[in-house]
Amino acid sequence: MAQSKFEYVRNFELDDSILKNCWIVIRIDGKGFHKFSSAHNFVKPNDNRALDLMNVCARAVMGEFGDIVMAYGESDEFSFVIRRSSSLYSRRSSKLSSCIVSLFTSHYVWKWSQFFDFPLAYPPAFDARCVVYPTDQNLRDYLSWRQADSHINNLYNTCFWALVQKKNLSCKEAEAQLKGTLSDYKNELLFSEFGINYNNEQPRHRKGSFLFRTTEKVPVLDKRTNSTTLKQKKVIQEVHQDIIGDQFWKERSFLLDP
Amino acid sequence: MAQSKFEYVRNFELDDSILKNCWIVIRIDGKGFHKFSSAHNFVKPNDNRALDLMNVCARAVMGEFGDIVMAYGESDEFSFVIRRSSSLYSRRSSKLSSCIVSLFTSHYVWKWSQFFDFPLAYPPAFDARCVVYPTDQNLRDYLSWRQADSHINNLYNTCFWALVQKKNLSCKEAEAQLKGTLSDYKNELLFSEFGINYNNEQPRHRKGSFLFRTTEKVPVLDKRTNSTTLKQKKVIQEVHQDIIGDQFWKERSFLLDP
Amino acid sequence: MAQSKFEYVRNFELDDSILKNCWIVIRIDGKGFHKFSSAHNFVKPNDNRALDLMNVCARAVMGEFGDIVMAYGESDEFSFVIRRSSSLYSRRSSKLSSCIVSLFTSHYVWKWSQFFDFPLAYPPAFDARCVVYPTDQNLRDYLSWRQADSHINNLYNTCFWALVQKKNLSCKEAEAQLKGTLSDYKNELLFSEFGINYNNEQPRHRKGSFLFRTTEKVPVLDKRTNSTTLKQKKVIQEVHQDIIGDQFWKERSFLLDP
């Protein structure tokens, strides 16, 4: 069978390599997760089981791809940041996106039962896109954009579900009451109507989850001497704090190493 | 929180729309499936459970995306063919690739236990690439390339595992014996040494799996009259036959409709 | 001087190869030719000197690049069609566009004095874009689009300048009179007011210029026998006729050879 006769079709693949020396962000996003979260009775406004599952999948992806130096997740999305000097998969956009989204999805389904005590009703899917940032500032602004977006959504959702769950408003009524209101109004609403100080809500809900590679001093037992010493160990750390201001980055300048 | 200050980063997304009026092929491929198939004791040279699982996942993907008119699978890879006039996701390459590979992976993990009576040792991943073909002939040549490739690999693997399993050769020895040999030699080897007529091997192993949308006449019972009539119903048909020659396409010219 | 230290910057060039087996159209277009044609007192609505110059430049480009099989020009634009199987410059988009537009421009300035008896007031420029068409029908529709556009513009301009030149309307008045009118109105206007039967206008103004490679039988004198024989010779032929209908292409089916 003359394979060579057909092999010319390989040359129709076009190169989709990403410009060198730029930060690469692969953002994955749940497809139809409004329906998915309803079908699986996610707690509203935030389901910690679902968030835990997202984060553990993100850790698995970071464990597989050493060039992902940090990742930011909120709700049903996660952004993976690949260091600017990376040559992973020759920086081919489709290869990077597809491997990351496939591995994430695979872990999501596989680990579902570790976080939920009922089975998946149907298999979920995520899409992925690849965005490229030439400067450290552009990358920080990207992460700030996602965290600001997370904040806006979470404040809204906290109000919305308080109105629905505690005041028995219909979804339409809650939507109508919140339409066009500013942050101040929402903070005041939460406080005066529901006794909720938004700033005391769980940090992971307000700030999302930021994962990054770092080293930690961990105690190691020397069996011969029976003494314990501290050794540096590579870990993926998870924080739920402001990543918009300079403070966070000043303390972790290594994150922006090329 | 001034989100607008950061929103400019959205404009760094580059357009990756695919040229109109071309066939779009999304090919997914198992990552590290040599190791994966060993870790899960796949029957060699072909594990029908694994092939069944691949095909059922491909069907699920075709069920979700109506613009996929056909798909060809072999071993741990599947090629999905999107009709040339499709405007699915505005023909954005990364969106198409990522949604298909994610959904496929999700079904693979979710449906594993329908085909295997032991759990996954670890979650598998697939990569995806997008290739574009301007003419019907180019598309047919692509599919021919994959089927020819499948044939070459399967003939080799059938010999290899016969030598290993039935003649107790080591993998290295089997490899050495087959190195550089032609098809005729391999056919003869199978017949004379193992009594195997390669052409009688299972069609799905020799030809791979071709899935395509078609309509079938199915009997429908009219409850009032208690009579049965035949009605057209849309189905995804699966065949294991030659798709290189013209015959297959002459009989199904609708497959190449734009 | 350590050149190697800097040579890494070459790797920032991204591949812009065009999909194989597609028609490649490079369209060049005069930059600011409204001003340019005024500055050089082009005859309105059509200046045959300027059109002759455009065509002779297009011929020079076709003479240089054998893979350009046809070209269509009107006003200050020209579309060059590169055959679908071409591998000229490895089908790199920027290389093809830039070489063609540069050579065209160079000839335009160099040959100006062959067509105008006064010098250029300032050097003109053209832009270039590259568009890709997967099927013969798409390519024909592209050429039809340009010819239809040419027709619409020329009918309008013929009316406009008749009103200005023969009825002494101001440009604003002429514009106002023609605004929103259909072809029928314009044809009638030309006939009743100016005695012009639009269909008798010069074909090159109504249809634009289509250049294509063909062979012609030319008489060749054999000096020994003093007899004349006809021999095939490659020529670039220029026609001014309808290229929208099928007739033109039926008679020259070779134009669409890959």
Place this chain on the structure above:
Amino acid sequence: MAQSKFEYVRNFELDDSILKNCWIVIRIDGKGFHKFSSAHNFVKPNDNRALDLMNVCARAVMGEFGDIVMAYGESDEFSFVIRRSSSLYSRRSSKLSSCIVSLFTSHYVWKWSQFFDFPLAYPPAFDARCVVYPTDQNLRDYLSWRQADSHINNLYNTCFWALVQKKNLSCKEAEAQLKGTLSDYKNELLFSEFGINYNNEQPRHRKGSFLFRTTEKVPVLDKRTNSTTLKQKKVIQEVHQDIIGDQFWKERSFLLDP
């Protein structure tokens, strides 16, 4: 004439916008200038008339496009650097390349007679490519690469033509003598054989031409008071000096403003 029927072909144009916040370099390069320089008897190794013409064309291009902040030229090539924040032509790669190369070519032909006292034998052409650099360091390294390349070529050419012109070697013999030699050898050859101290050669030949936008204080006469004052004026300055070291850039840090 139903234009709308064909207008769909416009949608086949693919977006080729360049990533934001990156330096854009358009490098043009003479096509077949080995032959062109012979045909026009360019002085070897450097023809100041030809270099003057290149520079005056580059100035014209910079005059037309205000977003080009600097340009570096040597031999028959010129690199134009567009500032990183530019939105000229929506950063469309083909538009930028084609407009620049066309305008450059147009001036080259138009201004030829200002520098040469004989006419062009035939019209020259240039190609253009677009390269993108994310950081200031990458851009500086690009310019260093071109200047280092220029140095290597000019040192070689100075030796080569000295051997040919002053020692009557054939081109082949000169090539053979220089093959594989290092800079030290070439410097020594020039000094000992021809009394040439390479460092005293014209800076424009050794360093190429760097053009950049700056402001200059120019004396302006106030007619009323008949006194002269200095006013800032925008100019394009031309220098022939080292742009590899830090000194040049420290003194002109504004060049790297976004």
